[in-house]
Amino acid sequence: MLLRRAEAMRLKVHTAAESLGNLFVETFHYLSLFAIGAITAWAGLVAFLGMVEKGNVTVDDILLLFIYLELGAMVGIYFKTNHMPVRFLIYVAITALTRLLISDVSHHHRPDMGVVYISGAILLLAVAILVVRYASSRFPAVSAESRHRLPRDNEAETLE
Secondary structure (H helix, E strand, O other), X not given: OHHHHHHHHHHHHHHHXXXXXXXXXXXXXXXXXXXXXXXXXXXXHHHHHHHHHXXXXXXXXXXXXXXXXXXXXXXXXXXXXXXXXXXXXXXHHHHHHHHHHHHHHHHHOOOOHHHHHHHHHHHHHHHHHHHHHHHHHXXXXXXXXXXXXXXXXXXXXXXX
């Protein structure tokens, strides 16, 4: 009897501590996401205003705006699903490398091994996206609900 009450009390303390910890972690995540979203929007706006002030737009500028768009989409997806889309990080990397490649070729006008290296890195990241997509479809992740479920009342009775 005493052991059963002690176990029930332990489960209540565990549940309360887990709920409080989840509250703090989720609060931090949401505040961080708001900050990241606001900074991304601000950076995109500053880049856009710089293009307007400059009076012309280059492919580099457009790709930079795509990077900001992808970062904003990542924040939005995390808000909706509570999962960080790794593929979007890879998309950002591919866009950044493409921007670097276009800038390098347009400014230096000479193909060298740097172009091959950057192209190889883009190819490697594209293969990584295929691997991540295959792995996520073949081995789906555990849902957040099953990870953070609260213990049921009858679980305390079965533990002795």
